[in-house]
Amino acid sequence: xxxxxxxxxxxGDLTDEIVAGMPLxxxxxxxxxxxxxxKPNCDIDIQDFYAKLRSKKNATTSAVGIDxxxxxxxxxxxxxxxxxxxxxxxxxxxxxxxxxxxxxxLAEKYPDRTIATVNTRAASLGExxxxxxxxxxxxxxxxxxxVRQYLENNKLHLxxxxxxxxxxxxxxxxxxxxxxxxxxxxxGIKPIMHVDNKGKLIKVTTAKGRKGSIDALFExxxxxxxxxxxxxxxxxxxxxxxxxxxxxxRIRNExxxxxVQIGFVGPVxxxxxxxxTLALFFLGTER
Amino acid sequence: MVIDGQIFCGMLISAANALDNNKTxxxxxxVFPVPDGDTGINMTLTMSAIKTLSRSDGSLSDVAEKGAxxxxxxxxxxxxxxxxxxxxxxxxxxxxxxAAGSTELARAFxxxxxxxxxxxxxxxxxxxxxxxxxxxxxxxxGAAGKYADDVVGLFAYIGRKAxxxxxxxxxxxxxxxxxxxxxxxxxxxxxILNGMLAALxxxxxxxxxxxxxxxxxxxxTFAEVSTADIRFGYCTECIVEKDTVHRGxxxxxxxxxFVSELGDSMVFVDDEEIIKLHIxxxxxxxxxxxxxxxxxxxxxxxxxMRNQHSEILGVxxxxxxxxxxxxxxxxxxxYGFVSVCMGDGIRDTFCDLGVDQIIFGGQTMNPSTQDxxxxxxxxxxxxxxxxxxNKNIYMVAQQAATIIEDKKVIVLATKNVPQGISxxxxxxxxxxxxxxMESMNAAIDAVKAxxxxxxxxDTTLNDVKIADGQYLGMVDGKIDTVxxxxxxCMKQLSAQAEGSSFITxxxxxxxxxxxxxxxxxxxxEKAGVMADVxxxxxxxxxxxxxxxxx
Numbered sequence: 001x002x003x004x005x006x007x008x009x010x011x012g013d014l015t016d017e018i019v020a021g022m023p024l025x026x027x028x029x030x031x032x033x034x035x036x037x038x039k040p041n042c043d044i045d046i047q048d049f050y051a052k053l054r055s056k057k058n059a060t061t062s063a064v065g066i067d068x069x070x071x072x073x074x075x076x077x078x079x080x081x082x083x084x085x086x087x088x089x090x091x092x093x094x095x096x097x098x099x100x101x102x103x104x105x106l107a108e109k110y111p112d113r114t115i116a117t118v119n120t121r122a123a124s125l126g127e128x129x130x131x132x133x134x135x136x137x138x139x140x141x142x143x144x145x146x147v148r149q150y151l152e153n154n155k156l157h158l159x160x161x162x163x164x165x166x167x168x169x170x171x172x173x174x175x176x177x178x179x180x181x182x183x184x185x186x187x188g189i190k191p192i193m194h195v196d197n198k199g200k201l202i203k204v205t206t207a208k209g210r211k212g213s214i215d216a217l218f219e220x221x222x223x224x225x226x227x228x229x230x231x232x233x234x235x236x237x238x239x240x241x242x243x244x245x246x247x248x249x250r251i252r253n254e255x256x257x258x259x260v261q262i263g264f265v266g267p268v269x270x271x272x273x274x275x276x277t278l279a280l281f282f283l284g285t286e287r
Numbered sequence: 288m289v290i291d292g293q294i295f296c297g298m299l300i301s302a303a304n305a306l307d308n309n310k311t312x313x314x315x316x317x318v319f320p321v322p323d324g325d326t327g328i329n330m331t332l333t334m335s336a337i338k339t340l341s342r343s344d345g346s347l348s349d350v351a352e353k354g355a356x357x358x359x360x361x362x363x364x365x366x367x368x369x370x371x372x373x374x375x376x377x378x379x380x381x382x383x384x385x386a387a388g389s390t391e392l393a394r395a396f397x398x399x400x401x402x403x404x405x406x407x408x409x410x411x412x413x414x415x416x417x418x419x420x421x422x423x424x425x426x427x428x429g430a431a432g433k434y435a436d437d438v439v440g441l442f443a444y445i446g447r448k449a450x451x452x453x454x455x456x457x458x459x460x461x462x463x464x465x466x467x468x469x470x471x472x473x474x475x476x477x478x479i480l481n482g483m484l485a486a487l488x489x490x491x492x493x494x495x496x497x498x499x500x501x502x503x504x505x506x507x508t509f510a511e512v513s514t515a516d517i518r519f520g521y522c523t524e525c526i527v528e529k530d531t532v533h534r535g536x537x538x539x540x541x542x543x544x545f546v547s548e549l550g551d552s553m554v555f556v557d558d559e560e561i562i563k564l565h566i567x568x569x570x571x572x573x574x575x576x577x578x579x580x581x582x583x584x585x586x587x588x589x590x591x592m593r594n595q596h597s598e599i600l601g602v603x604x605x606x607x608x609x610x611x612x613x614x615x616x617x618x619x620x621x622y623g624f625v626s627v628c629m630g631d632g633i634r635d636t637f638c639d640l641g642v643d644q645i646i647f648g649g650q651t652m653n654p655s656t657q658d659x660x661x662x663x664x665x666x667x668x669x670x671x672x673x674x675x676x677n678k679n680i681y682m683v684a685q686q687a688a689t690i691i692e693d694k695k696v697i698v699l700a701t702k703n704v705p706q707g708i709s710x711x712x713x714x715x716x717x718x719x720x721x722x723x724m725e726s727m728n729a730a731i732d733a734v735k736a737x738x739x740x741x742x743x744x745d746t747t748l749n750d751v752k753i754a755d756g757q758y759l760g761m762v763d764g765k766i767d768t769v770x771x772x773x774x775x776c777m778k779q780l781s782a783q784a785e786g787s788s789f790i791t792x793x794x795x796x797x798x799x800x801x802x803x804x805x806x807x808x809x810x811x812e813k814a815g816v817m818a819d820v821x822x823x824x825x826x827x828x829x830x831x832x833x834x835x836x837x
Contacts, residue, residue: 184712186639187791188821208712208789208837209819246817 002113004082004144006135007072009064009095010041011088012128013236013266022135027064027072029088029095031267034058044267050239050275053169059271060173063094069102073115077106082114084144086131086151089121091199092175116144118151121199124269125234125261126160126281132232159284160195161220163213165238165276167191173272176201192216197287214243217280218250224284228255231282236265238277247280257282288438289386290487292350293548296340298483299354301491303334305482306475308495313478316471318462319766320742320753321829325679326471329364329653333371334479336361341519341569346385351378351395359686360657366472367653368682369403369415370479376402389441393430396445397423406682413459415472421452422480439487446480453477466746519550519567522590523574527562530582535559539581546574561585616667618694622716622723623668626707627654627676627684630827633704633793640711643668649677649704650829659687663696670695670720672727676707678764699727702764704793704827705736705835735787736763737780737834739773758831773798773831774805780834781809788818789837793825798832800824806832 007025008014014024028040033049034057053059076083085103087096096119103115120127133154134147142150167185170176182191183206190213191203207213225231233251237244241262248260264270265277273279290298306313306327313327336357340350355371355378362371376399384391400423403416410416425448426441434441453473457464482492533539539557547553550568562581568574571589578584624642628634629649637645644662648654663671671694675684681700688696701707713730714723738761742753753759753769758776760768762783770776784790790810794803800822807820814820825833 183640184636186636186821186823187708187712188789188819189712206712209821211788211817211819 001143002080002082004084004114004138005076006131006138006147007076007083007085007099008127008131009088009099010266011093011095011123011268012086012131013124013263013269014128014131015263018128018132018234018261018263019135022139024131024135025072025076027068027095027099029064029093029268030062031271032060032062038062041266041268046264046267046270047239049267049270053270054275058172059267061093061268061271064098066098066102066105069099070106073102073106077110077113077115082144083116084134084148085115085117086120086127086134087117088127089123089195089199090119091121091195092123092201114144116148118148118155119199120151120155120158121195121197122155122158122160123195123199124160124265124279124281125236125263126158126195126279128236128263129232129234129281130155130158132234154283156197156287157226157283157285159220159224159282159287160279161217162193162273162277162279163190163207163217164193164273165190165210165240166274169272169274170201175272176203182206192220194220194287210243214247214278215250217278218247218254221251221280221282221284222255224286225255225282226284228257228282231257232259232261233257234281235260235262236269236277236279236281237262238265238270238273238275240276240278243276243278247278251280289388290347290392290438291386292345292347294487295347295381295387296350296354297491298486299334299337299340299350301486302479302482303331303337304494305478305485305492306331306334308492309475309478313471313475316468316474318466318468319748319759320466320744320746320755321740321759325364325650325653326366326475329367329679330370330472330475330479332655333358333362333364333367347381347387348378348384351381354378359690360655360660362656362683362686364653364679365682366415366475367655368686369407369419369472370476371656371686372403372406373399373419376400387438389430389434389436389438392438392441393423393426396426399423406686411460413456413463413473414470415476417456417459418449418452418470418473418476422449425449439484442480442484442487446477446484449477449480462748465748519569520591521568521571522565522588523550523568523571524565524586524588525563525575525578526585527564527578527582528585529560529562533581542577542581545577549574615664615693618669619667620716621669622714623666623671624674624711624714625659625662625666625671626674626711627659627680628704628707628827630793630795630825632823632825633827633833636708636793636823636825637711640708641714642674642711643671648680649827653677653680653683656683656687656690659684660690663687663691663694666694668694670697672710672714673698674701674707674710675699676701676704678702697724699731701731703736703738704825704833705734705791706731708791708835709734709837733837735783735836737761737767737783737832737836738764738830739776739780739832740830742769774802777806777832778809781806781813784810784813784818784836787814787836790814790818790820791835792820792822793827793833793835794822795825795827795829795831795833797828803832810834 010028030038032038085099087099090096100117120130137147188209189206192205193203196202207216235244244262310327310331355375358371358374362368377395380395380398400419422445426445429441429444456470485492543555550566554565556563625644626637626642627646627648634645643666646654646662673684675681684698709730710727713726742757744755758770758773760776760780768779803822807822811820
């Protein structure tokens with residue numbers, strides 16, 4: 001059996017801090033900010049990025065192409081490794097598909113290597129949490145097939161609950177259909193959304209005001225979380241640290257989880273979700 | 288003497304005129320010294336539709352029935368709704384009768400009073416209901432005794448007793464005593480009785496012309512109301528050459544008398560050889576047929592005045608006697624919403640929340656039963672919720688609900704705009720009706736509504752002295768604070784926000800955004816950093832602020 005490398009894409013929003021030195025390879029999606037050209041996700045200053053979004057600068061993203069995957073994967077294979085690619089929801093981006101095509105192409109070229117792919121149907125730190133769990137298992141000695149199986153079995157238990165401050169960004173990016181409107185935007189009514197089993201963004205309900213929406217995320221977790229006391233919880237935010245802390249504290253104090261990690265919603269997702277996005281990720285009975 | 292259809296019709300019209308002439312007085316009899324007194328306007332608009340009744344509409348039964356239907360659809364405000372139910376009860380009692388004597392009249396008063404009582408969930412003594420009931424009791428007493436054969440005397444007796452009952456209303460309702468007023472609705476009813484009595488005594492009350500009545504209500508300028516105001520549709524003119532039998536001046540007195548009953552604005556010249564006639568009537572044919580008995584028609588001219596009027600206004604013709612032309616929207620969805628509100632911003636907010644039809648109205652401008660029926664008909668849904676957003680519109684909305692047959696209509700008990708908005712936020716388009724009802728009603732109960740307006744006169748209420756021009760801060764309809772400055776008033780009211788998380792401030796047409804943002808800070812301070820305080824330009828009149836707290 002070959003050693004294996006875990007590969008992901010930059011839509012998983014994992015930071016060095018969270019990964020904590022566990023070996024991980026990442027392909028970069030690109031972000032195009034008004035008049036600044038395409039930049040890989042990792043080269044963007046996140047606070048500066050959100051400041052630009054707030055000043056109504058337009059941001060678009062581009063998926064990772066097959067070429068980029070080939071360029072990333074081939075050296076890993078050449079070095080004698082198998083690859084486990086844990087990718088961004090195919091419901092939101094062409095990235096996973098490009099990775100899948102690249103893997104098939106390389107499988108012919110390197111018949112004695114294995115490239116496994118997992119379409120997480122997840123995004124941001126939801127995808128990141130699956131990658132993190134995989135890294136932990138690998139660290140604990142699990143082989144690639146065991147990890148892959150675990151991910152396949154658990155990915156639809158990886159719940160994403162999030163709220164956005166302004167649906168404008170999701171609509172602009174085509175990430176929700178135009179009919180997903182929130183009634184009462186004038187009154188500050190906020191959408192409570194999740195990522196469904198197809199990996200698409202769905203508005204489930206609404207909440208009154210910002211605090212109401214954050215509390216609603218908490219309630220969703222309370223309803224469906226499996227053994228929260230044994231879980232590591234991820235929260236990602238679009239430059240609203242205080243709100244993330246408020247949510248984290250409620251979760252720590254009331255659900256007694258093992259650990260809460262907070263990170264930014266990175267530029268790739270942030271370009272579509274906008275400033276003020278707050279997302280909560282945990283393992284639950286169902287998405 | 289008996290009351291027949293023609294006489295009753297005259298009585299109703301006289302009552303409507305009497306109300307019209309007194310509406311400002313009635314409006315000013317508002318317990319709260321706030322600028323939204325509307326009982327006079329409501330009762331007047333409810334009754335004035337009756338002026339479209341033509342004088343020769345048949346038996347008493349027919350006239351009463353037609354009159355009651357007109358009043359029912361025109362009803363505005365609680366006083367209007369109660370009034371319409373009274374006339375409805377009368378009409379039911381008169382059913383099948385050509386004319387009424389004392390006994391029948393007494394029965395009609397009883398039935399009218401009973402029907403009005405039935406419709407009010409918690410009848411309060413010292414209001415229009417008390418007056419109606421007193422009238423019924425006295426009518427029965429009078430008809431069984433002294434006035435058994437004197438219907439005019441009976442009516443006069445009822446009127447006197449009604450006035451006495453009205454004078455006692457301050458004793459029955461402490462709030463009236465405190466402000467030294469009689470009940471406005473009761474006063475209006477007494478005006479109606481006096482108007483009817485005047486007609487019964489052959490001196491019907493005429494409408495004062497518009498310029499004599501300085502406070503002509505704004506909505507009366509609406510085109511459709513104006514066409515409805517033309518009581519007689521055809522300007523009919525003819526010249527008759529008298530035949531030999533009828534030659535001689537003043538020979539056509541009986542013709543003159545007959546024609547005068549068919550309309551108004553009559554000019555009648557009874558010459559030696561000719562009769563020259565000009566009259567506004569709904570029955571030009573009858574006029575001409577009658578004229579033929581006196582000779583041959585030299586010239587005839589008939590003009591449709593409603594048409595002319597409509598052409599001037601540029602609207603399509605519709606006469607008051609026709610059923611109103613309705614647009615009925617075919618259901619496209621399960622739930623639909625009709626909301627009553629005032630102010631552009633509040634209207635937009637309701638639209639933003641998914642309301643299908645907005646009916647313009649609220650304080651001082653109560654929509655009629657028909658307005659609400661129209662709103663419901665235009666809503667393309669199987670089940671239509673009506674949000675009156677005002678306690679004075681609730682009854683009329685319920686009345687509308689009973690008239691509509693092809694849709695399920697549910698009137699929510701929203702007493703103010705914040706409750707209406709909360710109810711809209713609670714709706715789940717995919718949920719079952721009972722689930723929605725429960726969550727909407729819970730939402731209505733959970734919201735606290737603040738409103739601020741200014742006093743329009745000096746008074747003392749609940750031992751609090753209020754001076755003209757002071758600001759009144761109200762919490763759920765009850766006066767909470769009285770201040771000289773609006774800012775102070777809001778500062779004090781902001782205490783209500785403590786512990787809440789979702790506050791919406793609608794500032795009115797007389798308030799600036801800047802002032803509203805300052806006020807928002809007071810509420811933020813009380814509610815805490817995590818609370819949402821939204822400031823919306825509501826554009827509502829009379830109320831500088833409406834605040835919803837959850």
